[in-house]
Amino acid sequence: MQERLQKLLAQAGYGSRRDCEEFIISGRVRVNGEVATLGQKADLSVDKVTLDGKALPKSESLTLVYIALYKPRNVLSAAERQDDRETVRDLIPVKGHLYPVGRLDFDSEGLILMTNDGELTNKLTHPRFGHLKEYSVLVARRPDEKQLDAWRRGVVLEDGDKTAPAEVHLISASGKGAWIRVIMGEGKKRQIREVGKLLGLPVVKIIRLRIGTLKLGSLKPRQWRHLTEDEVKELKGEKGTKAVSRRGGRTPDKKRLHPTDRPKRVPVTKSRVLDRSRGERPPTKEKTERGREDRLRTRRR
Numbered sequence: 001m002q003e004r005l006q007k008l009l010a011q012a013g014y015g016s017r018r019d020c021e022e023f024i025i026s027g028r029v030r031v032n033g034e035v036a037t038l039g040q041k042a043d044l045s046v047d048k049v050t051l052d053g054k055a056l057p058k059s060e061s062l063t064l065v066y067i068a069l070y071k072p073r074n075v076l077s078a079a080e081r082q083d084d085r086e087t088v089r090d091l092i093p094v095k096g097h098l099y100p101v102g103r104l105d106f107d108s109e110g111l112i113l114m115t116n117d118g119e120l121t122n123k124l125t126h127p128r129f130g131h132l133k134e135y136s137v138l139v140a141r142r143p144d145e146k147q148l149d150a151w152r153r154g155v156v157l158e159d160g161d162k163t164a165p166a167e168v169h170l171i172s173a174s175g176k177g178a179w180i181r182v183i184m185g186e187g188k189k190r191q192i193r194e195v196g197k198l199l200g201l202p203v204v205k206i207i208r209l210r211i212g213t214l215k216l217g218s219l220k221p222r223q224w225r226h227l228t229e230d231e232v233k234e235l236k237g238e239k240g241t242k243a244v245s246r247r248g249g250r251t252p253d254k255k256r257l258h259p260t261d262r263p264k265r266v267p268v269t270k271s272r273v274l275d276r277s278r279g280e281r282p283p284t285k286e287k288t289e290r291g292r293e294d295r296l297r298t299r300r301r
Helices: 005-012 019-025 119-124 145-153 189-197 229-236 287-299
Strands: 027-031 049-051 066-071 100-102 109-115 134-141 165-172 179-184 203-211 224-226
Touching: 005 027, 005 049, 005 119, 019 229, 066 229, 100 119, 109 119, 119 229, 134 189, 145 165, 189 203
Parallel strands: 109 203
Antiparallel strands: 027 049, 066 109, 066 224, 100 109, 134 179, 134 203, 165 179
């Protein structure tokens, strides 16, 4: 089936569809030897599509890879080297093309997802899906409530764009500065640093802790690991949620008992009711008379 070239490139792990459009515009993509144009379609089962001379693999032959990486400072969030600076791709000795999802500034650090799953890349980076990203931010001055409220409502940047509302919380003091927690659904270039600068809160350090449902966890700078199957499903929104009680724990499964299995209630009365199910029988006349005589002797004494 024919698909747009940017979608095929994204599915092959070459980045988001927007990035792949730039490959087409710059003339780096060819279809059956001819330079491709934006909007063109192709079918990988019959057409040969290449990027920089390298053919795109058939979709059924592509093994999807998902890796969580702690990007350290002074490392580029790029799949290919642009100069002599180290990239996140250099930190992962795994064969194949991997693309960074959720890019970080050169001087920022924290969680980055490396994958060749173009569909997931598009889902995590496109604003309409609203995936949240969480950051721990060190600012040089202690913010007051007015500054935090302004950050929460949104700030007009120097280019005229206003940032979307965000969750912003003061975590702790740190010398003359403070650590704050920022959770937001967008990610303009150097947005956190620009907002901090405009509010009079110069940003010293940024650590990303979460992308969607994926957390940084115990990873240290330069460390990486493969995602578990459950983590991938959660990122894709494929994993169902379990019932949760009001106290936050799992709701226990309640087994319904058949009426015959339920414990029998023994009524509390002055004279015990006979349980016929146990084979109990009423006392005979002889036992009744004997009991009456015993009670009379007791009273005489």
